[in-house]
Amino acid sequence: MSLVLQMRNDRAGLVAQVQALAQIEAGGGSLSAEQLQQFTSLETQINDLTAKIKRAESAEQLAAAGAVPVSESAQGATSPPAGSISGPFSEKAKPGTGMAQMTRLLAAAQGNQQMAAQLAKDGGYPSDVHMALSVVTPGAGGVLVPQNFATDIIESLRPVSIVRKMGVTSLPLNNGNLTMPRITGNTVVSYIGSDTDIPVTGMTFGDTKLSAKTAAAIVPISNDLLAMSGVNPRVDSIVASDLTVSMGLSEDLHFIRADGSGVLPKGLRHWAPSFNVLTAPAVADLTLEKIDLFLGGMMLRLEAANVQMKSCGWLMAPRVLRWLQSLRDGNGNKAYPEIDLGMLKGYPVGLSTQIPVNLGADGDESEIYFVNFADCMIGEDMDLTIGFSSEASYKDAEGNMVSAFQRNQTLVRVIAKHDFGPRHVESIVVAVAVKWGKGM
Template identity: 55%
Template sequence: MSKILELKKRRADIAATVQTLATQESGGTALSAEQLQQLDTLKAEFDQLGAQLARLEDAERMIAAAAQQVDTLNAQGAPPVRVPASPAQPTVKGGSVARMAVALIHAQGNYRMAADYADKNGFGDDVSAALNGGSPSAGGVLIPSNMATEIIELLRPKAVVRRLGTRSLPLKNGNLTIPRLKGGASVGYIGDDNDIPATEQTFDDLKLSAKKMAALVPISNDLLDNAGISPDVEQVVVGDLTSAVGAREDLAFLRGDGSNNTPKGLRGWALPGNCIAAPAPATVDAAFLQAVEDFLNALILLLEGVDANMVSPGWVMSPRTFRFLEGLRDGKSNKVYPELAQGMLKGYPVGKATQIPNNLGAGGNESELYFCDFADCFIGEDKALTIDYSKEATYTGGDGKLVSAFSKDQTLVRVIAKHDFGPRHVESVAIGTGVKWGK
């Protein structure tokens, strides 16, 4: 304990003793001669301690005011180089995957050189270790599960099917079997001396097996040259990767037919009786508005009528259908479904997906509208991804034409994921077909 703190503690003890004696006297109890002598002694000591304490505090203030900075010399006798402090760069979620891609591209596909590049540029020990474990025969670099999980989590806000509540389960050895109750129990009332009816339940299985999905992401080489300068570059790369994977997932999970080793989507799982035709577009009058209302209610009733759990029900529709319903007005110019402005329809969340086409049907002008309990749907997925690159490959652009990455000065990053999709109860899927609403 410093001398100053010691003196302050002693003064506090003296003050407490004096306070006790003063309280005794004010309560009507006369102090003895010894106690009066004690008071005088304590008062004198208190004043003496105060003077001593003041001198010590004055001395400390003088020393602090006269202090001079002393530079520590290094081994060569020169003062050390001072590096100004700078704030830490924010961590980009999924950025380790982007850094893996950048290192791989800079090393021209050489995994060992990529690991060395990652190490020298401070990409992180996890990135270096993952690249060191790469194998050309595997078709790319395996992204470890802990890194891949970040990418998978980022898919949720970008992939409509995931966002609406679909559950993700791990695929062990590429397969997963989920039992489901297919038929209910037989239960009834009986009279006296009657046999109890047999109670049986019928079970079935939802079997998921890994399907390989490849997503190609074109990235500007100018952007890659700036990698490592700013986390914004990592954010762009991660955003492009997750957007591409999310869009391809939605296409498979919504409309995949299950052929050629692809997942079967909601359209393929839906029972024929759960697919109903939408009312044809007509003059927007009371009759048409009622027909639309009856159609939407019929889709909901298909689930409610079979006692679907309705834990996380929701709609998925094309942007064209969404804008038509959002803009519907009654005869008094009031919006028919104003809650669509908040992303809800009849009390359930709505997801817009460009993966639902608007060119279906004989006339090439039809779309579809999905209503499903997404909590009853499952994505079985391998928790690892594989990443590779090419500067010479071609890809299909938005206009359907082939684009050369070499001529565009781009690099194609390929991400391979393995997953499958399916509902536990197919009765939890309802689809409106022949939707011609909107332009």
């Protein structure tokens, strides 16, 4: 146990004694002369310990900042400065690097926070990583990630999670909850004649309520990567990428199609009102004209609901988009050439493998979404928790059980809390029974 942590534990014990004495008076009793003297003595000891803790923390911070990093090759005093690699492979730290370094150290130490802090100090890691590991305390669910690292990794999800990438609004949850008012009916404005009463009208309001839902992602990391000592941006970039990809895929799966039952958030598919769920034209009698009218009809649903169209976009499975991309008109020209630029009918397209292509009775249907993403919100609890195991097993993409021990891997479990919802459900249109491209 580090000196700082030991002093904090000692101070907590003294504070508990002070509180016990204070409870006597709170309950209507009075302190004896001996107890009053004890109270004063405890107060002095607490103040002295607080001052010592501050000095020890400053000393640790200075020691971490001045530590000589360990080179992966030389392992000596000739190592490059912390956070960098000399030579032609020099790279800048990317978003999520601090979280990746903290994860790598904790995984190498099998969740032992004090050992990880010492590894950070000896390995020349940045001072914020060393300090974070020196002050966090492990809990039953794992180690709580400092908020600055958690914010960094959540922001790095934006280019990975297709729902975030399309422009949803991220808002903090206050004590795990967020209530956003929404307008459900507009003010009616009318013209009146002379000596006529002005009609009393007004807007009607409703609420969108978000509450923290717990999401967990399992990330297998090679022990060969964890064995690399010192700061290496390329290694940290791989770890950060694995973390964000796993979390991003989990978010897309739930923010698009989760039904909101039990502990799940409600995704776009189940937020969409029934009158905005449209059945796609059947493949048997499909024509380019019918396809174009149908896609335009999806857009019209939002336009007719007075939805601001500046932040709208499409979500679909890759199979559907590649089929649309291959369509040709009667002259052999591409029907939608803008798809090559990531657009469809003037709006950006997001691809997600989390939109199934095996829906329906025959297992060959998919869905298309047209959404005003500026109207959608992710409520986020900025606390992330990470846990580790080198013995647990997990299921791969094919559903096969994989032993981390046999694969020489360490499993990192990331637990996040968030929820998803739109301010106006009319901003979501879903096409179902989409069999387009099923033969591709």
